[in-house]
Amino acid sequence: MVLKLYVPTAFVSGGATIAMVLAEKGIPYEPIFIDLDKKETKTPEFLAMHPFGEVPVIDDDGFILYESRAICRYLAEKYADRGPALLPTGLQAKAIFEQAASVESANFSPALLKVVRESLVKTRRGLPIDQALLDEALAGLAEKLDVYEVILGKQRFTAGDEFSVVDIFHLSYAPRLAIAAGIDIMTRPERPNVTRWWNELITRPTWVKCQAEGYKVATES
Structure with missing residues (x-):
């Protein structure tokens, strides 16, 4: 079946x-x-x-x-x-993977969703965007990405040097920011490591x- x-x-x-x-x-x-x-x-x-x-x-x-x-x-x-593989093997690699997964769900995703609600969701519903709220949400997401910049300066992907499902988790809404809202926060020049990682994700053939x-x-x- x-x-x-x-x-x-x-x-x-x-x-x-x-x-x-x-x-x-x-x-x-x-x-x-x-x-x-x-x-x-x-x-x-x-x-x-x-x-x-x-x-x-x-x-x-x-x-x-x-x-x-x-x-x-x-x-x-x-x-x-x-x-x-998408999932690591080995005790320490699995621990780092779960650490990265927790970072995505507890830090990246909540900050991203605030931006999504004030941009993509309101636009889709024909509601006016509150620029002050959007700016605040973008600042919150930028703070998280500043930490990602440090992490990704030491490794290729979020859970280490191998592409994993944690990287895929980041593809839920974030690609729509640039496509539908013109928000380029994922590829800002002040965060070259984030930009390198993000471009690798969104240009992956699959x-x-x-x-x-x-x-x-x-x-x-």
């Missing part, structure tokens, strides 16, 4: 990161599109899969799993023998293909 991925039609957020892992691993899957406006995540059938009524969710031959970071880890481990084809990529692998 082919893996089913429940996602909204927009190629963004957790669905995009899962699709990236699927593409890196060449895992075939069937995208099941959920209409959020019609509250399809709040039906009894969907709530049986995800009690909080959110996407993404996967159904892997009857095994149901939600939360994008958990799904990415699961897929990377289950298909460890396909494509790039990500370029994902951006062009969305949820079609791994289904054709």
Whole structure:
């Protein structure tokens, strides 16, 4: 039974990161599109899969799993023998990986989402942007990226010198800032290490293909 991925039609957020892992691993899957406006995540059938009524969710031959970071880890481990490793081996390497994953979820992601809400979300909803709030959010994200600059000055990727799912986690919303809002905070000249890392992520062939084809990529692998 082919893996089913429940996602909204927009190629963004957790669905995009899962699709990236699927593409890196060449895992075939069937995208099941959920209409959020019609509250399809709040039906009894969907709530049986995800009690909080959110996407993404996967159904892997009857095994149901939600939360994008958990799904990415699961897929990377289950298909460890396909494509790039994406997860480290060895006690210390795993510890550094979990450290980087915690940094992304506790530092980068909350700061990023403040920028996203005041730029991308308001623009999509036709609401006016509060420039003072946006500037404050951008300053908060810049503080986090200043620390990333130090970390990435010592290693190629966020969890060490190998590309991993932690790097993929950063692709949920951040690429949309430059594309849809003209915000170039990820590639500022004062942070050359962040810029080098970020450019390597967004020009990775699988990500370029994902951006062009969305949820079609791994289904054709």
